[in-house]
Amino acid sequence: MSIIVKNITKLYDTQKALDNVSFKVGQGEVVGLLGPNGAGKSTMMKIITCYKRQTSGYASVCGMDVNDNPLAVKQVVGYLPENNPLYLDMHVKESLAFVAGVYQMKNIKKRVEEMIELTGLGKEQHKRIAALSKGYRQRLGLAHALIHDPKVLILDEPTSGLDPNQLIDIRNLIKDIGKTKTVLFSTHIMQEAEAICSRVIIIDKGIIKADDSIENLQKNFTSQFVLQIEVDKPISMPKLKALKGITAVEEKGNNVYIIESKSNITKEIQQLIADQGLVLLDLHRKEHTMESIFHELTKN
Numbered sequence: 001m002s003i004i005v006k007n008i009t010k011l012y013d014t015q016k017a018l019d020n021v022s023f024k025v026g027q028g029e030v031v032g033l034l035g036p037n038g039a040g041k042s043t044m045m046k047i048i049t050c051y052k053r054q055t056s057g058y059a060s061v062c063g064m065d066v067n068d069n070p071l072a073v074k075q076v077v078g079y080l081p082e083n084n085p086l087y088l089d090m091h092v093k094e095s096l097a098f099v100a101g102v103y104q105m106k107n108i109k110k111r112v113e114e115m116i117e118l119t120g121l122g123k124e125q126h127k128r129i130a131a132l133s134k135g136y137r138q139r140l141g142l143a144h145a146l147i148h149d150p151k152v153l154i155l156d157e158p159t160s161g162l163d164p165n166q167l168i169d170i171r172n173l174i175k176d177i178g179k180t181k182t183v184l185f186s187t188h189i190m191q192e193a194e195a196i197c198s199r200v201i202i203i204d205k206g207i208i209k210a211d212d213s214i215e216n217l218q219k220n221f222t223s224q225f226v227l228q229i230e231v232d233k234p235i236s237m238p239k240l241k242a243l244k245g246i247t248a249v250e251e252k253g254n255n256v257y258i259i260e261s262k263s264n265i266t267k268e269i270q271q272l273i274a275d276q277g278l279v280l281l282d283l284h285r286k287e288h289t290m291e292s293i294f295h296e297l298t299k300n
């Protein structure tokens with residue numbers, strides 16, 4: 001296992017930021033850590049990367065205890081912290097060489113060039129960091145996290161504040177990195193989780209609410225069926241609402257209806273439509289979106 005987190009609790013004074021959290025991330029997995037503001041995502045990442053100590057519980061990276069071997073853990077972990085702190089007065093190349101030096105790397109010049117190439121910083125490489133746009137600062141933060149060729153990457157909101165084009169570039173970069181490394185990253189963008197992750201962990205108020213593949217979450221998350229139907233003329237609403245098991249009906253206009261029910265009532269709906277002499281133009285089951293799942297799990 002690349003990351004093992006077992007019964008981690010973190011107290012800030014009397015506030016529980018993490019409450020008995022456990023999960024594992026296997027080698028080569030790309031896992032999204034999702035949760036509302038204040039859920040405990042950054043705190044969890046700081047513990048895994050040895051920047052904060054847990055109050056109780058155990059965490060290890062590549063088999064090394066984060067409390068016993070912080071230096072060894074930092075050697076195998078690349079970390080992009082929240083808000084991407086950078087020395088604004090340094091130049092791009094200088095800052096990369098500085099970080100490579102901290103890791104006591106050999107052949108620093110070559111490695112800096114490789115990182116500039118990998119993160120698409122070519123055109124900006126001679127600039128002072130203060131002069132870089134947000135997206136390029138984010139790329140530089142990623143280059144810092146990657147420079148010592150870590151086995152595990154911990155990225156805290158790596159795409160926050162990026163424009164749509166940069167977003168796609170950075171997502172693709174993370175996806176590419178995920179082919180050879182273990183990645184744990186946090187995001188508030190559900191489409192991003194869907195685009196990048198093999199699995200998501202949803203955390204709320206320091207407690208894990210879900211830990212599964214997106215596919216499984218969408219399949220198993222609720223017992224509700226959501227159907228969308230389209231007919232040629234309006235359906236009688238009282239008759240539709242009277243069907244057994246129906247919990248909600250929404251009229252979308254143009255004779256399109258979204259129907260929620262406790263069981264699969266496709267047959268009953270088809271029967272009702274036939275009885276009313278209507279023509280069924282479309283009937284399909286709607287998947288639960290990651291947004292609706294996230295909302296459902298973290299709403300209270």
Ligand SMILES: Nc1ncnc2c1ncn2[C@@H]1O[C@H](COP(=O)(O)OP(=O)(O)OP(=O)(O)O)[C@@H](O)[C@H]1O
Pocket residue numbers: 012015017035036037038039040041042043044082
């Ligand atoms: N140094 C600290 N001292 C006191 N409380 C803290 C400290 N750091 C975090 N907290 C509290 O711990 C809780 C979890 O914070 P954390 O930053 O881990 O959340 P998060 O999930 O990363 O949120 P966001 O999505 O807003 O980044 C919050 O209530 C926060 O106020």
Ligand SMILES: [Mg+2]
Pocket residue numbers: 041042043082156
């Ligand atoms: Mg955070």
